[in-house]
Amino acid sequence: MSENVWFLMRPQEAQACGRPEADGFLVRRGSTAMREGSLNVKLDREERDRLVRQDILVPDSDPDLYRFSRDHLFSSSSVAGGIVKDGKRSGPQSWRRPSDGKTIGGILG
Numbered sequence: 788m789s790e791n792v793w794f795l796m797r798p799q800e801a802q803a804c805g806r807p808e809a810d811g812f813l814v815r816r817g818s819t820a821m822r823e824g825s826l827n828v829k830l831d832r833e834e835r836d837r838l839v840r841q842d843i844l845v846p847d848s849d850p851d852l853y854r855f856s857r858d859h860l861f862s863s864s865s866v867a868g869g870i871v872k873d874g875k876r877s878g879p880q881s882w883r884r885p886s887d888g889k890t891i892g893g894i895l896g
Contacts, residue, residue, distance in 0.1 A: 794882035794891055798872040800851055805867055805882060807891065812864040812878065814871070819852040820844060821873040831869040838870065864891055 793815065796803045803818035820835075838844040844853040861867040864878025872881075879892030 792884065795885050796868055796871055796876075796882050798876070798881075800849060801871055803855075803867070803871040805864070807864065807895070808860060811860045811862050812867045813858055813860050814855055814867050816855050816857045818855045818871070819847055819849075820855070820871045822851055822853055823873060831866055832873075834866065835870050835873065844870075 793804050793806050796805070799821055801819045801821045803820065804815040805818070806813055806815075835844065838859070839853065842856055843859050845856045847854040861870070864882050865876060866878070868876035868878040868881045877892075879895070880890050882891045883889065884891075884894065
């Protein structure tokens with residue numbers, strides 16, 4: 788896949804931009820993530836809290852959101868999606884190519 792292909796995820800008010808990399812899934816600086824997004828079990832809460840402590844996720848001007856202060860590489864699109872949504876998320880089904888709406892899973896199979 789071309790390094791110029793970025794995917795979007797828009798849970799609630801958040802909007803994140805990311806792409807698959809050889810060693811994980813990169814979320815672009817400036818993307819936003821929900822502070823309290825899902826009422827479901829928060830499998831990645833420990834990881835999210837670590838990103839806050841490391842100032843990778845910082846408070847956004849919108850009090851419901853965090854903002855990525857720099858690009859961050861996650862182990863998978865699902866972990867990245869869980870952090871952005873603040874809840875369990877299937878990365879292959881959640882990240883969509885803006886040009887045609889296709890998911891990562893639909894493109895990479």
